[in-house]
Amino acid sequence: MAFLEIQGLQKIFRGAGSRPDTVVFEDVNFQIEKGEFVCVIGHSGCGKTTVLNALAGLEAPSGGVIIMDGREVSGPSLDRGVVFQNHALMPWLSVMSNVAFGVRSRWPQWSREKVRAHCREFIAMVGLAGAEDRKPSELSGGMKQRVGIARAFAIQPKMLLLDEPFGALDALTRGTIQDELVKIVRATQQTVFMITHDVDEAILLADRIVLMSNGPRAVIAEIVENTMSRDRSRHTMHHDPQYYRIRNHLIDFLVERSRTYQDPEQSAGHDPKHPPVVRPGIDATDAGAPAALAGEDGEDGDAMQAAVKVVNLR
Numbered sequence: 001m002a003f004l005e006i007q008g009l010q011k012i013f014r015g016a017g018s019r020p021d022t023v024v025f026e027d028v029n030f031q032i033e034k035g036e037f038v039c040v041i042g043h044s045g046c047g048k049t050t051v052l053n054a055l056a057g058l059e060a061p062s063g064g065v066i067i068m069d070g071r072e073v074s075g076p077s078l079d080r081g082v083v084f085q086n087h088a089l090m091p092w093l094s095v096m097s098n099v100a101f102g103v104r105s106r107w108p109q110w111s112r113e114k115v116r117a118h119c120r121e122f123i124a125m126v127g128l129a130g131a132e133d134r135k136p137s138e139l140s141g142g143m144k145q146r147v148g149i150a151r152a153f154a155i156q157p158k159m160l161l162l163d164e165p166f167g168a169l170d171a172l173t174r175g176t177i178q179d180e181l182v183k184i185v186r187a188t189q190q191t192v193f194m195i196t197h198d199v200d201e202a203i204l205l206a207d208r209i210v211l212m213s214n215g216p217r218a219v220i221a222e223i224v225e226n227t228m229s230r231d232r233s234r235h236t237m238h239h240d241p242q243y244y245r246i247r248n249h250l251i252d253f254l255v256e257r258s259r260t261y262q263d264p265e266q267s268a269g270h271d272p273k274h275p276p277v278v279r280p281g282i283d284a285t286d287a288g289a290p291a292a293l294a295g296e297d298g299e300d301g302d303a304m305q306a307a308v309k310v311v312n313l314r
Helices: 048-056 095-106 112-125 141-154 171-188 199-205 241-255 257-262 302-307
Strands: 004-013 022-032 037-041 063-068 080-083 159-163 191-195 208-212 220-225
Touching: 004 048, 022 048, 022 063, 022 220, 037 048, 037 199, 048 063, 048 080, 048 159, 048 191, 080 141, 095 112, 095 141, 112 141, 141 171, 171 199, 199 241, 208 241, 220 241, 220 257, 241 257
Parallel strands: 037 191, 037 208, 080 159, 159 191
Antiparallel strands: 004 022, 004 063, 208 220
C-alpha cells in the first residue's frame, strides 16, 4: 500500500428544498508515495480545495476513504500540516509565538527553551532569522507566508498540504519562496500535496501532476509524471526539451481537454479508478538526447524559450 491512498472519494452538496444536489467530484482515486511531491491542477469549481480539506480532515467526504500511513483519515491531526491560501497567522502573536503555538500542541511536554530553540531552527530555514519578535502587521505578504510555512514544517508532520500558498504573492517573492520550499522539502524528504494554478510552478516542484477535469462531477483525468531531473531549478529547467513537452501537454489539457470529461461520449473509455499515467516529457525519437538544448555552437535554446507563448490560466 502507498503512503497515502485515496479510494472512491466523492463530495456532494445537498440541495435545499427542491434544488438538485451538486456533485462536486466523484470516484476520485490516486496514491502518493512517501517523500513524493504531488501537485493538482484544474479549473475553479473542480473541487481541488475540497479534496485537500478532506485530506486534512477538515471536511468530511460524502463517500470514499482516505488512508494515510495505514490509518483512515477521520479528522484533523498534527500528522498533517496545512498551509492555506492566506497566511492564517494570529495577528496578536509574534512570529516566534505563531510558530510555537503549533510546536507546543505537538510536544506539550517540552520546556519553553526547547520550544523556542526548535522554532528558531525553522524560522531561520525560511529566511526569517532576526524577525522572531515581529507581529504579522510588521511583515510583508511574502514574509507572512514564510511564517505559515515555518509553522507547518515545525510540527514535523508526516504530510504537508499546501492550498495555493503563493497565489497572492508578486512574481519575485513567489520565485524566492518556491526556491526555499524546494530546498526545505529536499532536506526533510517531506511528502507534499499542493494545489496550484501555475503550470510552471507545478513543473518546478512536482514529481507528479494530477489533472482534474472541470466540475461538476469532476474526476482525475490524468496523472502526469515529471520526468525531468529532480535537481531542476527555475533558472535552468527551460533549457530541458522535456519542459516544453510537459508544459504544452498541461496547457492543452486545461484549455481544451479538461471540459470533455463531462461529455459521456467523449469520456466513455475513461476509468476513474485507474486514471491514465502519462509521461509527455519523454519523446521516443530522442529519449537519449542530452537534457540541454544545444546547437553546434553551444547555443542553449534561448530563442525557443522566447518563442513560447505564455498562457495566463488564472
